[in-house]
Amino acid sequence: MKLLSITVPCYNSEAYMRHCIDSLLPGGDEVEIIIVDDGSTKDATPQIADEYAAKYPNIVKVIHQENKGHGGAVNTGIENATGLYFKVVDSDDWVDEASYKKILRALERIVRGPETVDVVFSNYVYEKEGADRKRVMRYTFSFPQDMVFGWDTMKPLGPAHYVLMHSVIFRTGLLHECGLELPEHTFYVDNLYVFEPFPYVRKMYYVNANFYRYYIGRPDQSVQEDVMAKRIDQQINVNNMMIDYFSNVRLTGNCKRFMTHSLGIIMIVTSMMLIRIDTPESLEMKTELWKNLKKKCPGIYNDIRYTTMGRAMHAWGKGGRKLVQYGYKIVNKVYGFN
Secondary structure (H helix, E strand, C coil), X not given: CCCEEEEEEECCCCCCHHHHHHHHHHHHHHEEEEEEEECCCCCCHHHHHHHHHHHCCCCEEEEEECCCHHHHHHHHHHHHCCCCEEEECCCCCEECHXXXXXXXXHHHHHHHCCCXXXXXXXXXXEEECCCCCCEEECCCCCCCCCCEECCCCCCCCCCCCCCCHHHEEEEHHHHHHXXXXXXXXXCXXXXXXXXXXXXXXXXXXXXXXXXXXEXXXXXXXXXXXXXXXXXXXXXXXXXXXXXHHHHCCCCCHHHXXXXXXXXXXXXXXXXXHHHHHCCHHHHHHHHHHHXXXXXXXXXXXXXXXXXHHHHHCCCCHHHHHHHHHHHHHHHXXXXXXX
């Protein structure tokens, strides 16, 4: 059995997928690379995927499917994974080789150890095109390093810290146990990927390594601001799915606090985009989003609404919205997240 399965969703990824896959090959026979060709038709993505499978038959597996979107490709990867642990690496991103080897050694120790670890965290780097300094998302102040820990041991994440798909390696069995199935043909489902499994998580591990390199710079990327504005309905849809999920699970302690923080981050991201669109329709959408949270999760609504950022999202009038947008530009300049 493989130690780690890595799924690479590919959709017309000819221009950059080789860089991604080449960065994963140093994992050797301990790793299974599952390339999911998600109905690519405009370039040589299927042929490139098959080329790698032919050259590295013990490492690379290729699945060709009709287009199902990013969520559908991740679902396919989970269904076909044989590794003990599971990671998603998008085809325009890559991993750092030295950190990769550190992660694999940690997974080996975990597998040999007495406790079952459900999720392994590591750092990710914003590889923003043209940026002189690359921002790193670390968790050194929140998670104990190089040891198994539970919810009672972790500290709260800071206001600007959050867990993305890039941060996590899940135990494959956990993803099956929690019944994770991401929506097809929907953008921004990675927010669900790092949300729905956590009520099932009991034991965690953090490797302080800058493993995942998150590329920002393609004009058609889903996280680009103008693209997000065009797809704001899908962002709202995913946000409401998170609210619905939260309303149907029983949480306590640090797990509840962790998931409240995660939901709060997405509430702020969605609200900020609606404020930046700044039309009567978008502002009404923001109002309805917060009403939905208040209706379904009233306690969580209070926890998020009355934070500093929650209050800012409800700043009154045009002047208040301009101030919020100015703050957004400053934060984006510092972190370079789109």
